[in-house]
Amino acid sequence: MDNKKSEEKKPDTEALIFEAAKKVFGMKGMAGARMQEIADEAGINKALLHYYFRTKEKLFEAVFTAIFQSFFPKAMSIMVNPEISFRDKIEKFTTVYISLIQENPYIPGFMLHQLSTGGTEKIVNLFRESGIKPDFFFQQVEKEIQKKTISSVNPMHLIVNMISMCIFPFIGKPFLSTFLFQDAEAYDQFLEERKKEVPRFIINSIQKT
């Protein structure tokens, strides 16, 4: 993998470390991860980790920030885009959200550990920096209610329901894939189905009949 034109994309140790850290931190969490394991995963030496990222904490923060920014703004920008109709919004959001996590399986692990360990400040800051204001979505919901196109729902609950149904299947993967599915393939298919099922479920619930 080293034989490309060395000009254009050297195997870039930093990126190797980054990927390895994603994986290990995502699986074990900040506290459970071991620098040694990350080094092994990256196929390099432990000391090199400290050469690129001075400390474990800095490495974690770097990876966490990157992960967060790689998905959160993308998903949220859909919700606050004035050009997308309300109904499309729900469909797009769920689909994109699920797809994004499928592509970056470490996201839920990161979020979880970060949340349940109480390290909320970083998330809060990243969120603030992203400049996203959920208010617009709430206003759009209210507008739809006034237009009588949907039944009267509390926007808070609606958005929490939406996020819940998108993200939980990933969190609960080991659990679900043990009890509800035969193999990994069945689980993957289940996720694919959800891209249609979840928006349908939501729209069925709130649409005026």
Next chain:
Amino acid sequence: MDNKKSEEKKPDTEALIFEAAKKVFGMKGMAGARMQEIADEAGINKALLHYYFRTKEKLFEAVFTAIFQSFFPKAMSIMVNPEISFRDKIEKFTTVYISLIQENPYIPGFMLHQLSTGGTEKIVNLFRESGIKPDFFFQQVEKEIQKKTISSVNPMHLIVNMISMCIFPFIGKPFLSTFLFQDAEAYDQFLEERKKEVPRFIINSIQKT
């Protein structure tokens, strides 16, 4: 707190440790928790932890098992109870589920860490031991579909949706309470509302009109 009749309920060091461990493990996870912190929380000495539970891992397992058994069977038994109508089942399940976690705030933290750390075997075993068969619920869904009382839904997605909407608000508490709510009180009220909102949301979605 020691001045009760020493016969009836001595302050029971073991129970103290158990409670402290619940709290610390729930917040920090197995890897992040420190025996010292548990000892402090229990107001006793570090060595005593090892006297009662030989190792950190044994302590964790004991607490995890107790937590699991204190809520899972109770919630699930509702789902497979043939005497409860389908509609009541959804209402009862969501209400009981949310209430149970409200009373034992450490449950989500435990589950999360256990899930995301990959220690699924314990959960699988505990689940097996509980003797619960989710099949009955699935059958009941199919029956309702045949009776045309609900629209054609995939039972898998239905139950995953239900669990998602119940449990995620707890997982995401730090996040939600930062962005959507002013204070802890508002968050608590939100949870109370959900006991009505979630079943309503589900039933609205699947009922035949």
Next chain:
DNA sequence: GTCTATACGGTGATAGAC
């Protein structure tokens, strides 16, 4: 049963050769 003191291993981090 409960404490203090200590042994022991693991882990993050650094020094220094190449």
Next chain:
DNA sequence: GTCTATCACCGTATAGAC
């Protein structure tokens, strides 16, 4: 930039007095 060797610390676990 990358490695080997090593340090210093922290955290689990045990020994032993009371």
